Amino acid sequence: MAAKWVEALLALQKVDMRQRELEQRLALLPREMSELKARRDAAVADTHAAAQAARKIEAEIKNCESEIARLQDESRKLQQQSALVKKNTEYQAMLNTVALNAKKISDLESRVLKLMDDFEAGKAHYRKVKTDNDAVTRLAREEFEELLAFAEDVKKELARLRAERPELARKVDSDTMTRYNSLLKGKNAGAPLVKIENGICGHCHLRITPQAMNGISKGAVTVCDNCMHLIYDEGSEEL
Ligand SMILES: [Zn+2]
Known part of the structure; x- marks a missing residue:
């Protein structure tokens, strides 16, 4: 058996040590929470970037296609006009433009084929990135909610300890x-x-x-x- 003052002080110290432990734990929570938020934000941004990359390819395909349509239209009109042109040099210039357009169209069509492959790959990449990041986001949210619940428990216990303390402190001499x-x-x-x-x-x-x-x-x-x-x-x- 220890002396009476020891017993009284040990009872008080038990409460104080627990309180210190809980306060230290609580002090770590804001950083843990902001880390979880940052992890979630990074995952969301990553998914967004993958979607953007696929959309950019899609937009480029549309640009190529509208340029092809414009060139085809221009060539069609030149061919119609060329039948009415009298001057040989003018006629040759029109045919040159039509030939040049045909080359441009052929290049653009090759480019569209390649872009379509890229677009398929981009969509597949996006789906994978989204699946992975959705899991990261879900986990971060679960952990965040667990921390919130934990913080509530800690605060309740701290309130109880603070209420218990005066009675224990009274048993210790000044x-x-x-x-x-x-x-x-x-x-x-x-x-x-x-x-x-x-x-x-x-x-x-x-x-x-x-x-x-x-x-x-x-x-x-x-x-x-x-x-x-x-x-x-x-x-x-x-x-
Ligand atoms: Zn010592």
């Missing part, structure tokens, strides 16, 4: 409480009250001085001479 609170607020200080294991301080791992061990055996509130943490020995009263 000098001990002052020391305990300052240790509690220290950065990365661990637990303010630590157990002695084989004569070694549970916080700084140095040997406890005989004077301090003597204080503990008398049931006095005792601190480690090295790290100033409150210390207790579970077997002290039986000695």
Whole structure:
């Protein structure tokens, strides 16, 4: 059995350590959530880009086709006009243009065939990208909702701990409480009250001085001479 002050302080410390753990966990949540949002946004943008790439090819096919139609129309008109032209040079110029158009049309038709292959590949790529990214988005949303629910649970538990604390704090004398609170607020200080294991301080791992061990055996509130943490020995009263 440990001294009474130890029991009271351990009960309080249990609440405070849990509270610290939960607050630290809660502090990580905003970053985790924004990471999930970023992951979802990247997936959505990636799908959008794949769709855009396919649409761009489709638009290029339409441009080629309308250019083919325009050239065909122009050639048809030139051929009709050429029958009425008297001057040989003018007639030759028209035939040259028609021949040039035929070459352009042939090139454009080859280009359209290639673009149609690209378009099929682009659509297949889009479907794959969309399937993959939809899964990423769904997972990110699920994880986000889990974090929201977790945050609610943590906040409820924190409220309960804060409500429990005053009653536990009342059982600790004010000098001990002052020391305990300052240790509690220290950065990365661990637990303010630590157990002695084989004569070694549970916080700084140095040997406890005989004077301090003597204080503990008398049931006095005792601190480690090295790290100033409150210390207790579970077997002290039986000695
Ligand atoms: Zn120590």
